[in-house]
Amino acid sequence: LRNKANYAVLEGLLTTLLEEKVTIHKLLESESNQEDEFDKYNRVDMLAENSKGELVLIEVQNNNEYAYFQRMLFGASKLVTEYINRGEGYEKVRKVYSVNIVYFSLGHGKDFVYHGKTEFVGIHNGDILELSPFQKQTFKVDKVSQLYPEYYILKVNDFNRVAKTPLEEWIYYLNTG
Secondary structure, eight states: OOSGGGHHHHHHHHHHHHTSOOOEEEEOOOBOOOSSTTSOOOBOSEEEEETTSOEEEEEEEOSOOTTHHHHHHHHHHHHHHHTSOTTOOGGGOOOEEEEEEESSOOSSOSOSEEEEOOOOBOTTTOOBOOOOHHHHHHHTOSSGGGGSOEEEEEEGGGOOSOOOSHHHHHHHHHHHO
């Protein structure tokens, strides 16, 4: 998938998963720099930038890792901090999608594709915190959750049925590929 000739394959998977047209603008260097010797090293399988300048982190994990949820958080957080320069305003923070293709049993659930995003829910009234009209116009998004990293987990080994949707066809392909 790292070859430019295979961008269409990666774009197809991401377009189906994210439910919007994704065009890979470029694959970025996938090794982060450690700022000091004690800094946690981050190496990702693939890091893409789409045509909107958003970052798409693709991780493939074959071996069982009990702290994989924290690894996902670390990887997305590291990208957020690496792609903003000192002195830039926080409005320059880029959207990150973390797509995790796992070939082991992760957590406990009945589905084989999971999506996670950040929402702020009122403790007393249960309402979801919304952006102001100025923020919507400035950031060109409708919801607070669209500003934060989004996580996708594809539990490939848990797919054991006939593919009926385009996303299921991709999971089948990843499972049998």
